[in-house]
Amino acid sequence: MAVLRINGESHDVDLPGDTPLLWVIRDHLGLTGTKFGCGIGLCGSCTVQLDGEAVRSCLVPLSAVAAREIVTIEGLAESGDSRLFDAWLAEQVPQCGYCQPGMIMAVDSFLRATPAPSDAQIDASITNLCRCGTYPRIRRAIHRAARSREAARDEPGDETRD
Amino acid sequence: MRRATDPIANLSRRGFLQASGAFAGALLIGGPPWTRGAIAAEVADPASVGPWLRVAADGGVCVWVERAEMGQGVHSTLAALVAEELEVAWEQVTVEARCFDGALRSVLTGASASIRESWLPLRTAGAAARAMLVTSAARAWSLPVEECVARDGRVHHPPTGRGLGYGELAAQAAALPVPSQVELKSPEKFRLLGTDLPRLDLPDKVLGRAIFGIDVAVDGMLHAAPALSPVPGSALVSADREAALATRGVRALVEIPNGLAVVADHYWQARKALDALAPVFSGGEAVIDTPAYSRLLGEALDTPGLVAGAIGDPEAVFAAATRIVEARYEVPYLAHATMEPMSCTASARAGTCEVWTPTQAPLQIRRDVARALDIDPENVTVHPTLMGGGFGRRAETDFAVQAALASRNVARPVKLIWSREDDIRHDFYRPACAAQLRAALDGSGAPQAFALHVAGPSSDRELPSWLRGAITSAQKRIGSPLAPEGYLPDVVWWRLPSVARSGIDWIVAGSSPPLNYRVAHQRLECSLVENPLPIGWWRAVPASQNAFFIESFVDELAHAASRDPFEFRRALLPGRDRAVLEAAAEMSGWGRPRSDGRSLGIAQFAMVGTTVCEVAEVSVDGAGLPTVHRVYCAIDCGRALSPGTIRAQVEGSIVFGLAAALRGRISLAGGRVEQSNFHDYPIPRMGEIPEIEVRIIASDADPTGVGEPATPPIAPAIANAIFAATGRRIRALPLIGAG
Numbered sequence: 001m002a003v004l005r006i007n008g009e010s011h012d013v014d015l016p017g018d019t020p021l022l023w024v025i026r027d028h029l030g031l032t033g034t035k036f037g038c039g040i041g042l043c044g045s046c047t048v049q050l051d052g053e054a055v056r057s058c059l060v061p062l063s064a065v066a067a068r069e070i071v072t073i074e075g076l077a078e079s080g081d082s083r084l085f086d087a088w089l090a091e092q093v094p095q096c097g098y099c100q101p102g103m104i105m106a107v108d109s110f111l112r113a114t115p116a117p118s119d120a121q122i123d124a125s126i127t128n129l130c131r132c133g134t135y136p137r138i139r140r141a142i143h144r145a146a147r148s149r150e151a152a153r154d155e156p157g158d159e160t161r162d
Numbered sequence: 163m164r165r166a167t168d169p170i171a172n173l174s175r176r177g178f179l180q181a182s183g184a185f186a187g188a189l190l191i192g193g194p195p196w197t198r199g200a201i202a203a204e205v206a207d208p209a210s211v212g213p214w215l216r217v218a219a220d221g222g223v224c225v226w227v228e229r230a231e232m233g234q235g236v237h238s239t240l241a242a243l244v245a246e247e248l249e250v251a252w253e254q255v256t257v258e259a260r261c262f263d264g265a266l267r268s269v270l271t272g273a274s275a276s277i278r279e280s281w282l283p284l285r286t287a288g289a290a291a292r293a294m295l296v297t298s299a300a301r302a303w304s305l306p307v308e309e310c311v312a313r314d315g316r317v318h319h320p321p322t323g324r325g326l327g328y329g330e331l332a333a334q335a336a337a338l339p340v341p342s343q344v345e346l347k348s349p350e351k352f353r354l355l356g357t358d359l360p361r362l363d364l365p366d367k368v369l370g371r372a373i374f375g376i377d378v379a380v381d382g383m384l385h386a387a388p389a390l391s392p393v394p395g396s397a398l399v400s401a402d403r404e405a406a407l408a409t410r411g412v413r414a415l416v417e418i419p420n421g422l423a424v425v426a427d428h429y430w431q432a433r434k435a436l437d438a439l440a441p442v443f444s445g446g447e448a449v450i451d452t453p454a455y456s457r458l459l460g461e462a463l464d465t466p467g468l469v470a471g472a473i474g475d476p477e478a479v480f481a482a483a484t485r486i487v488e489a490r491y492e493v494p495y496l497a498h499a500t501m502e503p504m505s506c507t508a509s510a511r512a513g514t515c516e517v518w519t520p521t522q523a524p525l526q527i528r529r530d531v532a533r534a535l536d537i538d539p540e541n542v543t544v545h546p547t548l549m550g551g552g553f554g555r556r557a558e559t560d561f562a563v564q565a566a567l568a569s570r571n572v573a574r575p576v577k578l579i580w581s582r583e584d585d586i587r588h589d590f591y592r593p594a595c596a597a598q599l600r601a602a603l604d605g606s607g608a609p610q611a612f613a614l615h616v617a618g619p620s621s622d623r624e625l626p627s628w629l630r631g632a633i634t635s636a637q638k639r640i641g642s643p644l645a646p647e648g649y650l651p652d653v654v655w656w657r658l659p660s661v662a663r664s665g666i667d668w669i670v671a672g673s674s675p676p677l678n679y680r681v682a683h684q685r686l687e688c689s690l691v692e693n694p695l696p697i698g699w700w701r702a703v704p705a706s707q708n709a710f711f712i713e714s715f716v717d718e719l720a721h722a723a724s725r726d727p728f729e730f731r732r733a734l735l736p737g738r739d740r741a742v743l744e745a746a747a748e749m750s751g752w753g754r755p756r757s758d759g760r761s762l763g764i765a766q767f768a769m770v771g772t773t774v775c776e777v778a779e780v781s782v783d784g785a786g787l788p789t790v791h792r793v794y795c796a797i798d799c800g801r802a803l804s805p806g807t808i809r810a811q812v813e814g815s816i817v818f819g820l821a822a823a824l825r826g827r828i829s830l831a832g833g834r835v836e837q838s839n840f841h842d843y844p845i846p847r848m849g850e851i852p853e854i855e856v857r858i859i860a861s862d863a864d865p866t867g868v869g870e871p872a873t874p875p876i877a878p879a880i881a882n883a884i885f886a887a888t889g890r891r892i893r894a895l896p897l898i899g900a901g
Contacts, residue, residue: 040582042839095811100367126848132233
């Protein structure tokens with residue numbers, strides 16, 4: 001029996017330790033915002049955050065996440081920085097939308113480490129795949145979110161998740 | 163005459179639109195779910211009429227659409243067609259996917275046709291509802307209808323300042339007869355169409371709340387993973403069924419076409435059990451490996467194919483020509499690789515089946531599931547879900563049949579999910595094709611005649627491979643269909659396999675004439691070369707190969723004529739297409755001297771009523787590898803109803819075509835697809851994406867398709883830029899090579 005900390009809540013999970021975190025999240029906890037895309041860590045559709053760091057949950061076994069804080073897209077949507085979501089909507093980024101939760105989880109983690117990213121930094125760090133080709137808008141949304149987070153930091157009293 | 167300019171739509175003909183009070187206090191307007199183009203609709207059966215829109219008692223407007231939302235944004239634009247005429251605020255509108263229960267007709271989403279075919283019917287439905295709401299307000303006030311106006315979900319009477327909300331009027335309006343004629347708004351008065359409305363589906367998609375096929379949950383549901391034969395039609399010769407069944411959580415092993423499905427309590431248990439199952443397949447169709455098939459395609463081009471169409475007298479012009487340019491091109495098989503792998507949830511019980519699945523073809527799902535379960539199609543209900551990409555792959559039904567069979571076997575609902583490996587190896591592929599192109603040039607280098615001969619595999623699925631191969635090779639020898647039209651009575655002829663009736667495959671050859679250039683003598687030929695790998699619709703279908711063939715070759719012709727590739731095309735294009743070409747060239751600074759080491763390549767193509775021209779700005783490094791820095795794209799798709807969505811579709815289509823052009827390749831060895839996942843069937847990441855500039859040509863013509871037409875020109879635009887940079891003409895894709 002493992003205790004999982006997901007989106008601030010604890011869940012008892014009785015599953016083999018080699019079960020990928022992706023399928024624990026989707027099938028056992030019913031959080032379907034985290035998607036299955038390739039199963040070998042190449043596409044990033046399954047990206048969640050482990051202690052704030054973006055990871056590809058199809059490659060993370062259940063045995064590796066005990067006592068670590070997991071955040072999924074549902075958790076970020078609930079308590080994360082709404083400016084990121086606002087930027088995504090302002091740029092009308094998604095098409096089919098399937099890769100977008102993973103993309104947003106990766107970008108949220110990236111922006112906390114790199115608050116004012118260059119295009120080269122975005123290219124090097126955001127390696128998730130989007131088959132619809134929304135990349136130009138993703139790039140614009142990242143810059144937009146970075147700008148609004150920057151502006152918010154300059155306004156005392158307006159708190160961000162950081 | 164264009165129908166859009168006709169302001170009056172006749173609604174009463176054949177009882178076309180019907181109002182219904184089925185929802186208490188609501189006004190419902192409907193029409194047949196399948197209409198071609200305009201109002202008229204050959205569909206006369208009132209039973210097929212389902213509601214298109216509802217104005218509820220709270221004033222909310224729901225638009226029901228049968229077209230599939232696969233990312234192209236069509237749900238929002240379809241809803242806007244209704245909202246525009248209905249005169250409601252965008253915030254009042256919701257949209258729901260639906261598949262009309264009971265009616266054995268349904269819409270296939272493809273060919274970039276949704277907007278083209280809904281442009282008049284949905285606006286008419288909105289206008290009819292508006293007219294009924296205005297009439298009911300006028301009656302309530304005992305005032306002349308002409309003095310009442312609809313705006314933002316209310317009917318106003320400006321002289322007296324009175325107003326009533328649509329919700330208050332809906333019940334009375336529903337009791338009125340549907341008007342026999344309504345006036346559609348003149349497009350200059352559009353308030354929603356032509357603006358960038360926020361898409362209705364995006365908030366849920368961003369927040370992780372959108373339910374895709376893979377996310378469906380049904381009470382009591384089990385999970386399934388398939389073991390599919392690597393060669394089409396091969397047989398399972400051994401499998402450790404006991405070991406698989408002994409795996410934790412496994413409930414059953416179910417025979418499905420081309421394999422077995424493991425059914426378990428949870429998905430990962432089913433996947434793990436596949437390892438224990440260790441299935442071994444043997445035999446199967448004689449799939450021809452890539453090098454050998456490439457040789458066969460080449461041989462087929464050495465002798466004449468079947469003529470798919472001709473204009474003018476190309477034979478005579480070629481015979482008399484003093485200068486002929488020829489070249490041979492080739493493209494590989496391609497997979498769709500939708501981001502969401504194939505999935506379906508089915509619940510089969512007591513002679514019925516309910517299916518929840520992402521699909522472009524709900525009617526075909528219904529038919530094929532019914533056939534597999536040997537039940538009446540009326541007893542199959544399809545719930546279309548959002549889909550993680552379609553691109554033509556989800557016009558197929560294989561995954562749904564598998565889920566239905568698994569569900570019936572275990573007498574529980576089953577959700578079946580493919581692995582990425584299943585998806586890459588069991589697609590209905592873009593055909594591998596080769597082409598011979600010929601042009602006869604006059605003294606100034608202008609083409610007088612053009613011939614395109616495309617060789618590729620048949621997409622037929624009616625016949626076994628051996629029979630299809632025998633028919634197509636016999637037809638190739640005699641140069642005609644085995645059963646040409648006109649020799650047999652129609653009733654007999656139509657029952658023959660389509661391969662024998664025509665010998666031409668549209669998915670391979672495209673349509674005639676092949677050029678949108680002003681060349682008076684053109685011929686299109688097709689040679690079908692059997693290879694039993696399934697073929698399907700891949701975004702833009704024949705244009706994905708033909709644009710590469712034609713637009714690369716036209717570049718060769720320009721070079722042969724010592725003309726600038728833009729000027730050469732410009733001289734040959736009719737007005738509207740020429741304007742698109744000129745726009746893209748102007749955006750790119752075509753002809754301006756460059757000092758940045760980058761070269762430009764241009765290509766244009768017209769399909770589904772839309773013309774697109776793209777200029778690729780490319781540099782080539784010392785190893786010969788190209789980098790695409792920018793793409794300039796001009797598109798004429800008629801009236802731009804949702805400019806932001808059009809731009810998104812153009813950007814996405816270019817990235818989709820770029821992925822295929824640079825590295826897209828499905829190859830066959832040992833009768834199997836060699837690729838399996840994104841490491842060997844790569845799609846580009848953020849850092850490989852060029853900057854893309856899009857210009858939408860202003861137009862007041864009827865809207866045309868935008869989901870596909872920007873994909874075909876990018877491969878030849880890049881290849882032409884590589885030629886401009888290096889003098890190296892690339893006549894086979896991919897440009898870089900896989901992996």
